Structure formats: C-alpha cells, structure tokens
Amino acid sequence: MTGRTDVELRHLRAIVAVADSETFTTAAARLRTTQPTLSRTIAQLEAILGTRLVARTTRSVTLTRNGQRLVDHARTMLDALDEALSSLESVSTPPLRIGAAWAGFGPDTVPLIHEWRQTQEQVIDIVHVPDPVRELHRGAIDAAVIREAPSRRHSADGLQRRRLTSERLVAAMSAHDQRATEPEVTLRSLMSTTIALCTTSSTITERMLHDHGDTPRTITVGGTEEWLTLIALGDVVGITSESTTHNHQSPDVAFRPIADAPLVEVSLVSPVERPHPALGPFEAFAHTYFSRQDHTI
Known part of the structure; x- marks a missing residue:
C-alpha cells in the first residue's frame, strides 16, 4: 500500500487524458507532451498500483475496469483541485476547450496546436465528445470541430461557424x-x-x-x-x-x-454569446494556418 503514495498529479492527469481521447497521440497533444512520454507515465502508474489500467489495440485504447474506477475518482480530485486553484486571484485565462466527435483537425491536429504554442501562451484542450453541439449548449466545451456537406449546412440557435478547410x-x-x-x-x-x-x-x-x-x-x-x-x-x-x-x-x-x-466542410462552431476570450485569436490563427496549407485534406 505504501507504494501507492508515489502516485502524482501527472499520473492522474495522464490517465484522465487517455480516457478522454481515442489515441495516445491525441492524449499526449492535450497534455503538451509526447506519445512515448505519456506511455511511460501510464506504465509507471500501472506499476505503482500493480494493476493494468489501459487495454491497447492497434486501433484504439480503452480503460480496464480498474482504469475506469481510477479515472472516476481522479476526475473528482482534479476538479476539486482546479476549483480550489481557480478561487485564488489570477489573471490567467482558462484553457480553450475544443470538442470533436471523430477526428479533430485530422492530420493537422498536432502541427496546428504545436505551431500555436510557438507564439501563444493560451492553453488549448482537444476534447473527444460524442455530441459536440450538445456539449456546446451545455457549456462543457468552448468550440467544436464540425464536418458536414455544404448542402446540409444549417444554423443552430445561438451558434456561429467559421469554415476552416474542406476534406474529401x-x-x-x-x-x-x-x-x-x-x-x-x-x-x-x-x-x-x-x-x-x-x-x-x-x-x-x-x-x-x-x-x-x-x-x-x-x-x-x-x-x-x-x-x-x-x-x-x-x-x-x-x-x-x-x-x-x-x-x-x-x-x-x-x-x-x-x-x-x-467535399465536406470543416468548421469551427462556437457560441454567439459570451465566447471564450481566446476563441477569436485561435479562429484567426487556424484560418491562416489552413489557408497557408492550401490543400484539401
């Protein structure tokens, strides 16, 4: 039992990031680290606890029963910590949470976020959610990556969209x-x-x-x-x-x-009212990034 006191916050944030992502690569990008480093962190946590937490396949990662139990408790602990820290006086802006149901920004996810970090301090979290529009209305995310054919494009109450690129x-x-x-x-x-x-x-x-x-x-x-x-x-x-x-x-x-x-359009959708302070700068940055790529994904 004494070995379990070696569990650190980085271990808990790592397992929660894996739970919220479809791949280790995406989870690593959310944590601003590399996939090998994240894999080592999860392996360390499994060794400390003496149990397997993540089941890996060639296509995806899923949590074991013990892994899900740990994530449930870890979320509560991390949320409580974040709430305590947010109660302190601070001038920092909370992370810009961008939700996606399927592929995020596709192959451009990592290079886009990496390039953003070269010049910007604002933290961006890529969050996997089953229904991005619903999560936007709930306030669980600040923006969503949506893909749809132009003929199906529709306006949702209280939401605005900015087209970034097109995909085949x-x-x-x-x-x-x-x-x-x-x-x-x-x-x-x-x-x-x-x-x-x-x-x-x-x-x-x-x-x-x-x-x-x-x-x-x-x-x-x-x-x-x-x-x-x-x-x-x-x-x-x-x-x-x-x-x-x-x-x-x-x-x-x-x-x-x-x-x-x-073609399908890839757009960034966000609330019209009270948008995240960093949303405008990130939209402009992403639009410039994809314009510079000058290609259909």
Missing part, C-alpha cells in the same frame, strides 16, 4: 473487398452494399445520400470500434471524411477516395 470523402471497406483493388470508387458503386452510419459522426447521414439521388440500405452503429469491425468483416461499407484514415487505421480496412462525392 472516402469509402471504408474490407481489405478483401474487390473494390479495394481500385485506386478510387464512386458513390454509385457503393449503393449495392449496406452503408454503416456511426452515431459518433454526423458527417454522413441518410439525408446526404438521398440528396445525391441514392437511397441505399443503411444501418446505424454506436461507435467507431463497432463501425470498423463490421467493415473489416465485409458486412458493410462506410463513408467518412479523409481525416478518419489518419486517426483510425487498420490492416483489415481499406480506405479509397470517392471520385464523385461532394
């Missing part, structure tokens, strides 16, 4: 699918297969497919892991933004560009 749509299919031998596919070639829609991503919906003139059979799955598993088995195909190929690679799933699909 790709088809996700079993690596053994005959269509995976082609360099690209078309929407029409996918219509004979059941399309899996994922509840954690609002990019692709039945309405978007119908707007394109097709009415394929669709099913809805509850999360990324189930979505990828069904695709790998060849039971369904998926349609997603190209950033997914960066965050959710699998040897059993092939991603192919969809030649005739519309």
Whole structure:
C-alpha cells in the first residue's frame, strides 16, 4: 500500500487524458507532451498500483475496469483541485476547450496546436465528445470541430461557424473487398452494399445520400470500434471524411477516395454569446494556418 503514495498529479492527469481521447497521440497533444512520454507515465502508474489500467489495440485504447474506477475518482480530485486553484486571484485565462466527435483537425491536429504554442501562451484542450453541439449548449466545451456537406449546412440557435478547410470523402471497406483493388470508387458503386452510419459522426447521414439521388440500405452503429469491425468483416461499407484514415487505421480496412462525392466542410462552431476570450485569436490563427496549407485534406 505504501507504494501507492508515489502516485502524482501527472499520473492522474495522464490517465484522465487517455480516457478522454481515442489515441495516445491525441492524449499526449492535450497534455503538451509526447506519445512515448505519456506511455511511460501510464506504465509507471500501472506499476505503482500493480494493476493494468489501459487495454491497447492497434486501433484504439480503452480503460480496464480498474482504469475506469481510477479515472472516476481522479476526475473528482482534479476538479476539486482546479476549483480550489481557480478561487485564488489570477489573471490567467482558462484553457480553450475544443470538442470533436471523430477526428479533430485530422492530420493537422498536432502541427496546428504545436505551431500555436510557438507564439501563444493560451492553453488549448482537444476534447473527444460524442455530441459536440450538445456539449456546446451545455457549456462543457468552448468550440467544436464540425464536418458536414455544404448542402446540409444549417444554423443552430445561438451558434456561429467559421469554415476552416474542406476534406474529401472516402469509402471504408474490407481489405478483401474487390473494390479495394481500385485506386478510387464512386458513390454509385457503393449503393449495392449496406452503408454503416456511426452515431459518433454526423458527417454522413441518410439525408446526404438521398440528396445525391441514392437511397441505399443503411444501418446505424454506436461507435467507431463497432463501425470498423463490421467493415473489416465485409458486412458493410462506410463513408467518412479523409481525416478518419489518419486517426483510425487498420490492416483489415481499406480506405479509397470517392471520385464523385461532394467535399465536406470543416468548421469551427462556437457560441454567439459570451465566447471564450481566446476563441477569436485561435479562429484567426487556424484560418491562416489552413489557408497557408492550401490543400484539401
């Protein structure tokens, strides 16, 4: 039991960051550290406690039962500490919390935040949330990364959006699918297969497919892991933004560009009223960053 007194705040913040992220890379970016350093910190914590906290796979990380128990207690402790510290006089601005349901800023997440930190002291937290718009209305995050086709763009009460860039749509299919031998596919070639829609991503919906003139059979799955598993088995195909190929690679799933699909817009959505003080500067910075890239992801 004495060894457990060696647990430090950095250990607790690390396990909570892992719980709130889909990959160690994303969690490390939130903590402003590297993926190897974060992995060592989690390994140290597991050694101190003498139990496995994180189950790692090639695609994602999940908490074990003991890991979830620790995270639940750690959140309470860290929230209490943060509240105590915030009660002290301070001129610092709280972190800018940016929520995303699926891929964040895709392959640009780490370089974008890294470049921001070169000149800015404002802390930015990238938070994985299942429903970014709902979390915005709840005040749990300050801004959200939203992907949707321009034809589906709609205004939500009390929210404003700023387009940052565009992404291509790709088809996700079993690596053994005959269509995976082609360099690209078309929407029409996918219509004979059941399309899996994922509840954690609002990019692709039945309405978007119908707007394109097709009415394929669709099913809805509850999360990324189930979505990828069904695709790998060849039971369904998926349609997603190209950033997914960066965050959710699998040897059993092939991603192919969809030649005739519309682009999807990547926007930063935020409340109209009482925005975070750092939101304006970050929006301008991100817009300049993506304009400089001058490419479709």
